[in-house]
Amino acid sequence: MRRLMTAACLIIILNSAAGQQHGRNSHPFAFVELNCENLFDTSHDSLKQDTEWLDGSPRHWTPKRYWQKLNNIGKEIIACGEYGDEWRLPDIVALCEVENDSVMRDLAKRSLLRKARYEYVMTESPDVRGIDVAMMYSPSSFHLITHRGIRTAPLEGMRPTRDILYACGTIIGGDTLHIFVVHAPSRYGGERATRPNRMQVAKTLAAATDSVYALSPDAAILVAGDFNDIHDDPAPSLLYRHGITNITCKATGSNGAGGTYKFKGEWQSIDHIMASPKMVKRLTDTRIADHHFLLEDDEKYGGKTPLRTYHGFRYKGGYSDHLPLVARFNIEVPE
Numbered sequence: 001m002r003r004l005m006t007a008a009c010l011i012i013i014l015n016s017a018a019g020q021q022h023g024r025n026s027h028p029f030a031f032v033e034l035n036c037e038n039l040f041d042t043s044h045d046s047l048k049q050d051t052e053w054l055d056g057s058p059r060h061w062t063p064k065r066y067w068q069k070l071n072n073i074g075k076e077i078i079a080c081g082e083y084g085d086e087w088r089l090p091d092i093v094a095l096c097e098v099e100n101d102s103v104m105r106d107l108a109k110r111s112l113l114r115k116a117r118y119e120y121v122m123t124e125s126p127d128v129r130g131i132d133v134a135m136m137y138s139p140s141s142f143h144l145i146t147h148r149g150i151r152t153a154p155l156e157g158m159r160p161t162r163d164i165l166y167a168c169g170t171i172i173g174g175d176t177l178h179i180f181v182v183h184a185p186s187r188y189g190g191e192r193a194t195r196p197n198r199m200q201v202a203k204t205l206a207a208a209t210d211s212v213y214a215l216s217p218d219a220a221i222l223v224a225g226d227f228n229d230i231h232d233d234p235a236p237s238l239l240y241r242h243g244i245t246n247i248t249c250k251a252t253g254s255n256g257a258g259g260t261y262k263f264k265g266e267w268q269s270i271d272h273i274m275a276s277p278k279m280v281k282r283l284t285d286t287r288i289a290d291h292h293f294l295l296e297d298d299e300k301y302g303g304k305t306p307l308r309t310y311h312g313f314r315y316k317g318g319y320s321d322h323l324p325l326v327a328r329f330n331i332e333v334p335e
Contacts, residue, residue, distance in 0.1 A: 025332070025333050025334075026330045026331070026332055026333075027172050027173065027330070027331045027332075027333050028083075028088070028284075028328060028329070028330060028331075029091050029141065029171065029172070029282075029328070029329040029330070029331045030080070030081065030083075030088070030089075030090040030091050030092075030326060030327070030328050030329075031090065031091065031092045031093075031094070031222060031224070031273065031326070031327045031328075031329070032077060032080045032090040032092070032093045032094070032289075032324050032325065032326050032327075033093075033094045033096075033224040033225060033271055033272075033273050033324065033325040034073075034076065034077070034093065034094070034095055034096070034271075034320065034322065034324040034325075035095075035096040035097050035183070035225075035226045035260075035271060035320060035321075035322035036073055036095055036096065036097045036098055036320055036322075037097055037308055037309055037319075037320035037321045037322060038053065038097055038131070038309065038310075039069060039070075039073065039095075039097055039098045039099060039103055039107070040053035040061065040066075040099045040103070040130075040131075041053075041066060041099055041100070041102055041103050041106070042054060042055060042061055042062065042063050042066050043102070045099075045100070045130055047130075048128065048129060048130030049128050049129050049130070050099065050129060050130050053099075058313050059310065059313055059315070060315070065315065065317075067106075067111075068317060069309055070103075070106055070107050070110075070111040070112075071111050071112045072309075072317075072318070072319045073107060073111070073319065073320070074107065074111040074112035074113040075112055075293075075319075076289075076291075076294060076319050076320070076324060077089075077090060077093055077113065077136075077324070078112065078113070078116075079289065079291050079293075079294075080093075080289045080324050080326050082291075083328065089116050089138065090138075090326070091137065091138050091141040091142060091171075092135060092136070092137045092138070092141075092142055092179065092222075093118075093135065093136040093137075094133070094134075094135050094179070094181040094224040094225060094273075095133065095134045095135065095136065095181070096131075096133050096162075096181070096183040096225055096226045096322075097131050097183065097226075098122065098131065098132055098133070098134050099130050099131060099132070100122075100124075100130065100132070101122060104120045104122055104134050104136075105120075107120075107136075108120050108136055113136075116138070117138065117139065117140075118136040118137065118138060119136070119137055119138075119139055119144070120134055120135060120136045120137070121134065121135055121137075121144065121147040121165065121167055122134035122135070122165065123149040123162065123163040123164075123165045124149065124163070125149065125151075125160070125161070125162045125163040126151075126160035126161075126163075127159075127160060127161060127162050128159060128160065131162065131183070132162060132163070132183075133162055133163070133164075133165045133181040133182065133183050133225060134165065134181070135147075135165060135167055135179060135181055137167075137169070141171060141172050142169050142170070142171055142177065143169050143170045143171075144167060144168075144169040145168045145169050145170065145176075146167075146168050147165065147166060147167040147168070148166055149163035149164065149165060149166070150163055150164040150165075150166055150180075150204060150205075150208055151163050151164075151204075152164070152200055152201050152204045153200070153204075154197075154200070155196055155197065155200055158185070158196075158197050158200070159185075161183075161184070161185045161197065161201065162182075162183040164180055164181065164182050164201070164204065164205055164208065165179075165180065165181040165182075166178070166179070166180055166208060167179045167181075171220075171331060172331055172333055173331050173332055173333035173334065174334075175220055175331070176216075176219070176220065177220045177221075177222065177279075178209075178212050178219055178220065178221045178222070179221075179222050179223075179224070180205060180208060180209065180221070180222070180223045180224070180225075181224055181225050182201065182205060182223065182224070182225035182226070182227060183225050183226050184197075184198045184201045184202075184225070184226065184227045184228045184229065184235065185197040185198055185201065185228065186228050187228055195233075195234060195235070198227070198228060198229055198233075198234075198235040199234060199235050199238065201235065202234075202235035202236070202238045202239055203238065205223065205239060206238060206239055206241075206242040209221060209223070209239070209242055209243065209244060209276075210242055213243060213276075218277075218278055219276055219278065220276060220278045220279050221244070221275065221276035221278075221279065222273065222274070222275055222276075222279055222327075223239065223244055223272075223273070223274040223275070224271075224272065224273045224274070224325070225271065225272070226270060226271050226322065227270055227271070227272055228270050229270060230268055230269060230270060231246050231249035231269065231272060232249075236272065236274075239274060243276060243277070244274045244275070244276065245274060245275055245276075245277070245280050246272055246273075246274050247273055247274060247275050247279075247280060247283055247286055247327055248269070248271075248272055248273045248274075248286045248325050248327060249269065249272070250286075251269070251286040251287055251288050251325060252287065252288060253287065253288035253289070253290030253323065254287070254290060255290045255291065255292055255295060255304070256290065256295060256303055256304035257288050257290035257295065257304065257306075257323055259288070259323075260288055260322050260323045260324075260325060261306070261321065261322050261323070262298070262301075262305045262306060262321075264301070265298070265300070265301030265302070269288075271322055271323075271325055272325070273286065273325050273327045275327075279329065282329040282330055282331060283327065283328075283329055284328045284329060284330050285327075285328050286325065286326065286327045286328070287325075287326050288323050288324070288325060288326075289323060289324040289325070289326050290304075290323050293307070293319075294306060294307055294318075294319050294320075294323060295307055296318070306318070306319070306320060306321050306322065306323055307319055308320060308321040309321075
């Protein structure tokens with residue numbers, strides 16, 4: 001089956017290259033990455049450690065709070081479509097920390113996003129808490145060919161982590177786009193002690209992107225997600241040696257955010273969007289979407305901080321502890 005899927009992608013790549021025309025127009029293409037911060041439903045999965053996200057838990061995670069969270073994430077994604085005086089829905093949204101297919105169906109089909117007509121794909125990982133990664137896409141600008149989860153073989157003593165989501169499809173203009181969505185292991189237990197875990201995910205991802213390049217050296221590739229590392233840490237740096245460029249390492253916000261995540265008063269960018277050379281050439285701009293409604297005053301350290309859903313076990317009714325990343329591209333299409 002994998003050989004058939006790979007062959008299908010290769011055929012489309014060759015056909016799109018053969019069908020190029022001299023006259024071409026430019027079309028905007030927006031890609032968003034967002035860690036949703038524990039987007040769980042209120043139902044218990046007996047195979048996962050999700051009991052803290054139930055009505056009777058100390059968090060009191062009720063259906064009302066769940067639906068408010070879904071609509072908050074929807075509002076956040078819609079706002080990412082703003083660009084100066086213009087606005088259009090993002091074409092693709094890479095998501096981290098979503099629990100299951102039910103949550104993604106509610107987000108795409110029943111929340112504020114229900115009229116956006118997004119479709120979605122996601123992983124089903126061995127993560128003990130039950131969190132996964134997903135991708136929403138607009139069928140009018142991305143035609144899905146295939147998708148699958150890529151499992152990272154755990155090191156000795158390493159807990160099973162999230163699968164890497166791979167999706168392949170054609171974008172407007174007929175080109176083939178390969179997308180990888182990642183949520184690397186956390187730093188819980190210390191950065192140095194957990195570094196090998198993130199390196200293991202990076203090695204798995206590098207092998208996957210190498211396989212795409214082996215079929216098409218000029219492939220269009222986007223890699224996005226929460227890497228739990230800043231841009232020059234060892235795991236992201238490994239990917240740069242495999243033909244992937246970090247296009248958001250210098251992205252900034254407009255309303256006080258110095259990164260996508262704030263830890264003990266310091267802004268950090270641990271979320272990233274990376275691209276192959278072909279997509280780097282098409283890049284027009286990147287930014288941290290730090291809209292005013294996504295921030296609050298940081299009473300302890302000063303400045304601003306993301307308005308999150310919970311601070312500890314105190315419910316705040318916010319959005320996420322991460323801010324979205326937005327990358328915009330110009331895609332050439334035949335006249």
